[in-house]
Amino acid sequence: MRTPDAAKVLIVDDLPGNLLALNALIRRDGREIFQASSGEEALDLLLEHEFALAILDVQMPGMSGFELAELMRGTGKTRQIPIIFVTAAGKEQNYAFTGYETGAVDFLYKPLDVDAVRSKVNVFVDLYSQRMETRRQVEALEKSRKEQELLMQQLTATQGELQAAVRTRDDFISMATHELRTPLNTLYLESQLRKMQLDRGRADIFDLPYLHAMVARDRRQIEAMMRLIDDMMDASRINSKQLSIRRVPMELSALLARVVENLTNQAAAAGSPITLDAGQPVTALWDEFRIEQVVINLLTNALRYGEGKPVEVSLRLLPQGACISVRDQGRGISAPDQQRIFEQFSRVASDDGTGGLGLGLFITRQLVEAHGGSISVESRQGEGSVFTVTLPLTPPVAPIP
Ligand code: ADP
Numbered sequence: 293m294r295t296p297d298a299a300k301v302l303i304v305d306d307l308p309g310n311l312l313a314l315n316a317l318i319r320r321d322g323r324e325i326f327q328a329s330s331g332e333e334a335l336d337l338l339l340e341h342e343f344a345l346a347i348l349d350v351q352m353p354g355m356s357g358f359e360l361a362e363l364m365r366g367t368g369k370t371r372q373i374p375i376i377f378v379t380a381a382g383k384e385q386n387y388a389f390t391g392y393e394t395g396a397v398d399f400l401y402k403p404l405d406v407d408a409v410r411s412k413v414n415v416f417v418d419l420y421s422q423r424m425e426t427r428r429q430v431e432a433l434e435k436s437r438k439e440q441e442l443l444m445q446q447l448t449a450t451q452g453e454l455q456a457a458v459r460t461r462d463d464f465i466s467m468a469t470h471e472l473r474t475p476l477n478t479l480y481l482e483s484q485l486r487k488m489q490l491d492r493g494r495a496d497i498f499d500l501p502y503l504h505a506m507v508a509r510d511r512r513q514i515e516a517m518m519r520l521i522d523d524m525m526d527a528s529r530i531n532s533k534q535l536s537i538r539r540v541p542m543e544l545s546a547l548l549a550r551v552v553e554n555l556t557n558q559a560a561a562a563g564s565p566i567t568l569d570a571g572q573p574v575t576a577l578w579d580e581f582r583i584e585q586v587v588i589n590l591l592t593n594a595l596r597y598g599e600g601k602p603v604e605v606s607l608r609l610l611p612q613g614a615c616i617s618v619r620d621q622g623r624g625i626s627a628p629d630q631q632r633i634f635e636q637f638s639r640v641a642s643d644d645g646t647g648g649l650g651l652g653l654f655i656t657r658q659l660v661e662a663h664g665g666s667i668s669v670e671s672r673q674g675e676g677s678v679f680t681v682t683l684p685l686t687p688p689v690a691p692i693p
Contacts, residue, residue, distance in 0.1 A: 299322065300342065301326070302326045304346065304349060305352070308329065331355025331356070331359060334348075338370045339369065344416065375396070380401070460637060464637050468649060530655065537663060540577065541575060545607055550584075562596070566595075582662070590679045602621065603620045606619075612684065624672050637650045663684070
């Protein structure tokens with residue numbers, strides 16, 4: 293019967309009658325019998341199939357059973373196949389086969405004894421089946437060992453990523469609470485001071501100029517906290533892929549003029565006048581609120597890190613789209629830092645307390661890319677920086693993931 297796992301047995305004899313008889317004797321389920329009437333024919337079959345056993349007639353014209361066995365022992369593929377020689381001769385001639393020590397060899401004598409034939413063949417075929425089963429188990433074990441190894445590698449990588457994510461989150465929480473604490477502390481101290489004055493009956497100091505200054509100071513602290521919270525919310529929207537862009541027709545040079553105007557006081561406080569070179573009006577479909585956020589982020593950074601020197605904003609229309617650049621002449625950014633400032637929570641170490649949460653440029657880049665645009669920086673330490681944003685005039689065909 294031909295089944296995929298059938299043990300194959302080769303019988304070789306020059307006499308068809310012998311082949312037929314032997315075949316009938318050893319045939320059974322789960323076994324596949326191949327017949328060859330010469331050594332040459334047998335070699336062809338031996339190269340094609342994997343046999344559990346070969347039963348060779350010793351006396352054949354042309355290649356004898358022993359010669360065939362010697363050829364089998366000389367080839368890797370057939371070396372380990374057990375051989376049963378069928379011979380009419382006495383025992384003394386059996387050792388004429390010189391290759392017997394390399395594999396199992398047995399003898400059957402003519403006239404064949406039915407039980408002896410069956411039991412010898414059964415032993416060899418059973419041995420073969422056991423060997424195959426062991427091989428299958430070893431292969432399965434090896435496969436599962438490799439799978440486990442791969443799983444371990446993936447697990448270790450995921451563990452590393454998780455640890456890094458937890459570290460980043462912890463760093464962020466401590467940074468965010470610190471950044472929120474600073475304006476909150478100032479507000480708290482101010483309110484304590486006011487209460488103290490009122491408790492002492494000093495309501496008279498709360499005149500109009502004092503109240504104006506007080507409101508302006510409070511507003512600055514509250515705005516700082518609102519900015520931080522907005523940035524955190526934007527970063528969380530970006531990370532959960534929920535940042536949406538609402539495109540409306542808008543004109544970019546007017547937006548730049550408005551932002552520069554709104555930052556006049558901040559620029560004056562930083563000692564960095566902002567000049568705008570807007571050229572021609574550029575109208576396209578963009579998210580006005582988000583583009584304004586991009587420009588404000590770049591300009592507030594230029595004021596923050598610009599060391600009190602002039603800041604220039606320009607708008608150009610290039611073939612690839614509208615190009616906004618913000619140039620300062622401040623501290624500049626080293627080449628390695630330029631690689632990472634657009635990443636989340638990435639701040640260049642500073643001991644002067646000028647930095648924020650390290651979210652501004654991350655959000656800026658995401659907003660620009662959500663418009664199908666790009667952002668780049670050119671900078672040298674001590675010589676200032678130029679941030680350039682390019683926005684295509686037509687929305688990209690495929691949405692940016
Ligand atoms: P932050 O809130 O810390 O300013 P950003 O993402 O806006 O975060 O900027 C990341 C870092 O890049 C800043 O900490 C700063 O060191 C550096 N950086 C950004 N803009 C400039 C600039 N114009 N000049 C020098 N350094 C800058």
